[in-house]
Amino acid sequence: MSDSVDQEIAAIKNVLEALSPLSAKARFSVLEYIVKRLDVDLPAITQRLRESERGAPDAEADQGSAGAAMKDSVHIKVLKEQKKPRSANEMAALVAYYLLNVAPEKERKKTVNQKDMEDYFKIADFRLPEQIRVTLPNAKAAGYFDAAGEGEYKLNAVGHNLVVHSMPRGAGATGKVIRRRTRFIKRKK
Secondary structure (H helix, E strand, O other): OOHHHHHHHHHHHHHHHHHOOOOHHHHHHHHHHHHHHOOOOOHHHHHHHHHHHOOOOOHHHHOOOHHHHHOOOOOHHHHHHHHOOOOHHHHHHHHHHHHHHHOOHHHOOOOEOHHHHHHHHHHOOOOOOOOHHHHHHHHHHOOOEEEOOOOOEEEOHHHHHHHHHHOOOOOOOOOOOOOOOOOOOOOOO
């Protein structure tokens, strides 16, 4: 991965860590100052920030409703924290769903590849698997993707339903299978 992408990911992570503990009003102030200080022209984003300061509902106010939180563009890290994927397969499905439905319009895409997994796992601060190259084939084997060409995969209905309807998987779920012990009684002959 190029140094510029790594630097961008590090910058996004630092900004998110700095802004996360702040209130919506404080976030607005900080972002407004940065936009002005760097002389960046972001009219749509600035307008949205102003509306949120005036009390318009934002994605955080309605974290229980996945549909409401996903109507507007949501950052991948926020989506990961809402959906709480428990495995690389689930995270791969989440990344594909994000890029298909939630990402800003110009970033959206219908298929994903290994590079997407690498980039978005890092941006979302999700632990990279030891063998990133097998993440998508494993997620396909789990039933979440269909092959879409050389190294490209498309989220299928099973993967979509996983992200939209099954994540997060129950409050306090650990992902461990609970097995009951059965007792065998020896009979006397």
